Amino acid sequence: MDHPIKRDHARFRKIVKGRIRDNLRKYVSKGEMPTPKGDGTFKIPMPSIDTPRFKFGDRNQGGMGQGNGDSGDPIDGQEGEGPGQGGEVGNSSGNKELEVDLTLDELASILGEELALPRIEPKGKKAMPSVTNKYTSIGMTGPNSLKHFKRTYREAMKRQIASGTYDFFDPRVIPVKRDFRYRASDAKIEFENSAVVIYMMDVSGSMGDEQKEIVRTESFWINLWLKSQYKDIEVRYIIHDATAKEVDEETFFKTRESGGTLISSALKLCREIIQSDYDPNEWNIYPFHFSDGDNWSADDTKLCLEILDQDLLPSSNVFCYGQVESRYGSGQFYKDLASRYGEDDPKVILSKIKNKDAILDSIKDFLGKGK
């Protein structure tokens, strides 16, 4: 029989998921999503339920530490880390966050596990054969950088023993030219799927920093997941207000434009990119569009729907539209798309992202169908 704590554990998970004891919901801090810290490590917040108690407010409380440094020196290096956890000596509970060194692959699998994401089924017939070299065999020639020391010394030892020059009391093994072995490559034909993600973001005046932060976080996780599913993935970025342009990643997240919004401009550019660079027969294409949903005019929306119907939808795996809630946005575009494609069109996935906490749900909306 399992230990009774497994039942406590199951109960805890159920409370966190909101299935039982609804009155505890406000004390639950969900912590399924790791956040990158920028130095290769990630914070993995753990779900926890806080029991309210009389306790000290932590404003200006700070804490204590040991080590060198002068007053005014930062103690945790990173900027914008937020207040540290003061509180009881040696009791680092309070904020239950783990900081871990993880590879992106491991991270993707944690994400997949937590969100129960299905593996993506690539478009079957569009698989492309590609030749890769794998260093799986050993050869007699090669560059020094590929020298296989163990095999080389083994050969030398074999030769010395066979020729009787090996001295057990002075067991030195000296390889000569013909002992050298090198790693050699074998050509392998693999069928692989390539994918391109085209992010489009509305950078009109109504998209504030908070909204962009949401898009940034969300696209990081989408990239991460798609990268774990496709061997080869390209990412392109488009920003638009009333006109659209292609930019690099940094500009994509930093730019703050202003002015009106013509969503069709981004879709047009997206169409051009696909037509010139990505043959839909060979590529899995994922256009993502993020906006606060405030398009300039009904006419433009009409134009958008036309572009989607005629060009983008037929060529892409799925078109994803994420609507970030902002104070100024009307959210009309979501309604337009929803009335046109409905909630379960297989080619169009719509998601509303209310705030940071909703990012996870939205990722699940987008990737949960395994397209």
Next chain:
Amino acid sequence: MADRTRPLDGELLRIREEIHSYAIEFGLDFYPVRFEVCDYDTINILAAQGGFPSRYPHWRFGMDYDQLSKGYAYGLQKIYEMVINTNPCYAYLLNANHIVDQKIVMAHVYGHADFFKNNAWFSTTDRNMMAVMANHGTKIRRYMERFGQNKVEEFIDRVLSIENLIDVGILFETSDLKRQREERLKTANDEIANELDERSNALKSFMRSKEKSEKILEVIKPETSDLRDKKINAPRDVMFYLLENAPLEDWESDILGILRDEAYYFLPQRLTKIMNEGWASYWHSHIMTNRALKASEIIDYADHHAGVMAMSKQNINPYKIGIELYRDIEFRWNSGRFGKEYNTCDDMHAKLNWNKNLGLGRSKIFEVRKTHNDVSFIDEFFTPEFCERQQLFTYKYNPRTGRNEIETRDFSDIKGKLLGQLSNFGSPIIEVESGNYQNRGELLLVHKHLGIDLDFGYASDTLRNLFAIWKRPVNILSKQEEQNTILTFDGRDFKQSK
């Protein structure tokens, strides 16, 4: 649990004999220590349950287990050992430990065991807690079967919300505490026995309802003054006050009493974290480096020990501060660097080379481990020289740069902050002022404000839970931004009045 742990055998048994003999040789004094070996999952379970193999059902044990398991899975933390304050003293070792780790851990455990037995703050703990905890589990499980798991769990959540409202001073009310506990245990046992007897149920429920109505009358009984009630003799033991005065069902009082007992059981450990870990570390270090360590094990030992002693810029490591403070005391009492003559000496050269060869160090630290808790330990032995040598500092969040920055290395600031964090085991001091506030049967608590405001968000939610127990409006008087403030919850709304 029985199949999850096994007693020592073979090599480990031999090592235990060896380490045990050194512990005795150095004068450690402890109840018999029962070592068991288990895997990491089991040790995570034990740690999640406060060291005990059997507790009452509650999600928070599941939560702690979840976090410990994840921490282990990601390779971030590993629990080498668990030791429980009981007689015999149970200690669990992780089976994956290297032999040298097992040696360290055993020496460490003997340090804890000596501390549990001898430190004054532990003198009233129930050494039979293993059975008591299991018994608590049985009772609460029975209540859950009878009244529903959600209902009972919800009540437990409410009580946990006031679990820190207990009185440190009560740890010394030996005979009284003992009598109360025995009485409670007796009635509880009677109840369980009664339950088996169908006939007495009707009678019992009659008696209960009678008892209850008397209790309610007593609470509502009008009083003329809204000053502190005369009868509250341990105002900081809010749990006890509620146990005596709140209109509770029998099962509710029983659970409140159970959780209060457990809170008091764990209290001494919260009061002596630095001393206890420091003492155990002092002894594992001493035993290993003077006796148990083989030449081939030195690197592994040093690695392990350094890991435990690691200093952090974000937090104070109680192991490190504890062990260093004991060593400092030992050195000072060996060389005579204490007392008026030393303290008033203003010849720096003489002070630097001060050595009276008193050799009192060892006996002094034994005495210290007997009589102090963390607060008095720091208050008495934390010196400016020590503070500087340990490179201590305080830090503060700087909103301008958005990061935590070193604030000061000033001795008195650091000491003050450290004591502030330790006093009343890190909880705000809260007392019952009246059970008949405004002559309306309302509960009034008072927060003794010592410079730091309460978190009013948390306080509101705590009041909500208190209300569910008290069933009349609940108030807490505190200060917010220098102003006296009363926060009230009347069952529907919160009110703040200055």
